[in-house]
Amino acid sequence: MESTNRYHKALPRRPTRGPLDASDPTSNPLSSPTALPHQQSSGLSSPSRYHTPRLPSPNTGSNLSSTPSFKTATSTLPLTQKDFPHLLRPEIYHPLTLIDVPPPFRTPASQPPPGASLPSLLHGGHFRSAAIKASQLLTDPSLNPSNHAEIFALVYTRLACLTLCNQTALAAQEVKSLEDLNSAHYRDENTGIHLMPWELRVLAVRLQGMGYADVRRGVMGYYDLAREARLNLGTVKKNLATLSEEGDEVEKADLEVEMQIYEGRLQELGVRVASALIEMEDLEGAARFLKTLSPSSTAEGPSRLDHQKALLYLCLGDVEAARACIASSSQETSHDNEAKVIHALSHIADANYGLSAPIWEELIASSPTDGRSEVAMYKQNLAVCYLYLGRIDDARFTLERLLAPHPASEPSSTFHALTFNLSTIYELCTERSRALKIGLAEKVAEILVEQREGGGGGGGGEKVNGDFKL
């Protein structure tokens, strides 16, 4: 977690109950279209505006409520031409260097072939190259400034890839070029529909909060999005209610799909608000906020939310509250495993490493070996227990096996916490740990090349010196 201590005293404790509670769209004043004045945002306003926290923002989303149906609107009304030349300026996009990349990952074998397409770069986990490629495509003169679908897809790729190659700070600078995400310029004049894809809007909220050094902005941005999702949800529900009398099955099914999308978005935004509060180190506020969320209606909903609460309580140090979260969990296998994870973590919080280790061992033993499970996490956590129990050899062996499994049919893991923990153990094992850490980086580079050649994609992605404590 980045240190944001200086925000502690400045942050007022505010009740975070809000429009994210999906159960009843009419209960919250924020969700009512009449509660907000219909106000056109002033286009792309001057940047100085962003330095002050926004009040309940000029909400162009509110004009959606007058749209009878989100779906029919798109199909019947012509799209208006909007230009976005301000996103195509080359000076926005920073050059990326290999300075932070350990030498084993700079070899030709580790680098993508020149001229590789963006999808192939993404598939291979070459996120740095993909970020560069995206900015090249954005600044290419042949790109039509009114081709908003292409532009926003590339901006998303650029920003997402920057966060995946340890360049979140750069992404936070570049995202400023989007300026006011609620600007009317980003909306279709006839339908009021936002032209950016949803995932870009969600991503931009967090990055702009960082870029403008105003962490609360992130939370408010999520609330803006939630307000819009709730309005749409209300409209869809209303349409569904009127439709069911007439009984058009196809249209009804479409509306139900749409309803699920908006409900899913509200759920996700709820979790993202909690995450934003945690990121600004307001763990208590996050805990209070999570309590206000109602579990989603999906099968994994209740246990997922309890699991998240339990993790947060562990972070806060309230081990009893963490245990209480899973006390009521159901006994089905997958939920049962999540409960066991919390049990094992609670033992660690109590410094009972000896009680935690057998739970991880049991979870590993009962897991399938096809890699489609949480077994990598179980093994890593078991290794951590071993170290605290004074069994450094076992810890090292467990982590090394996770990296290079035996038999080799099991998938290799190369995630950050694994290489970080292994590097920490190497530092404990010898004065010459640098050689071991470089050896580890070489091994990981080799594994990634193999995975790419095997067509399995490069989920492991980009590595930096910090991954190996180099």
Add this chain to the structure above:
Amino acid sequence: MAHQRGAASSDAVKEPHSISLKVLRLSRPSLSIQHPLPLPTPSPSPSQSPGTHPTPSASLAYPSTKHDTFILSPLLTLPPAFGSAYVGETFSCTLCANNEILAGSSAAKTVANVRIEAEMKIPSSKVPMLLTLGPEVERVDTDTEVMEDEKRYGHGVDLAPGRSLQKVINFDLKEEGSHVLAVTVTYSETTATSGKVRTFRKLYQFVCKGCMVVRTKTGPLPSSCKGGKWALEAQLENCGEETITLDSVILEARKGFKSHGINWEVLREGEGVERPVLMPGDVQQVCFLVEEILGPDEREQEPVDGRLIFGILSLGWRGTMGNRGFLSTGDLGAKVTS
């Protein structure tokens, strides 16, 4: 931060040691942080995937098939740095003695009988305290294993090249100020022609700070019966740099007094305990009612130096990932006005 002070070698041999010592403070491991990328909704089917999105698992802390959008993952990370040490906490540290002889090196040296000793020098005492080294001697079933264990733990262990001897120490921090962890490693080094016992000592200095400031105030309350009645209020301030959760705050009453807290543990029906969370700089106010218990012949408690002593306040808290802290105040009481 811990500073390693200049290694004081107690033998005059200039030759580098065959054994190295490495330490790591074992604060609680932390939950790994992740920033899952938002995915398109509705998720595009694989066939029509635009190819502009990184693999969903790329932004997760570990390759999980569940796409969780929460920032905390259950994956544990070892402590990245020494951090701050606070009064009331248990200081845990692991010590590793490592055989640094390169396998197959020309000088055929072997090391045996490696032993670690650790002491803690605290501000109030000139004499360092000897620390117990964990892990505890393991359970043994047969006599030969007992001997084996004694050999391993009592008289040092033989280390092959590249191998490590790991020990864990725990020490309750009770004082503010400079602490020094002194670790001595002793081993015998044998070459083809000679053998000798070698030893070296390393010092690690760190500063222990206060995490909790307690201010108290006592006020008399009107009492219907003969004994006195008081309200003892206390302000608990988190002056550390980490968020903590108060676990228990108890006024341990002396003989002759009884107390009961009127704090968060007092619940209405259907309410769950909600332990107070103190962010750095936060203050929590607590209050206790104290009643005097009269002696057999209705005698009141005797004041000492013009004060009635009620007892002590003991506090327990949990920091990040459950790290425990305990603190007791000195005697608390009320002035007798006569």
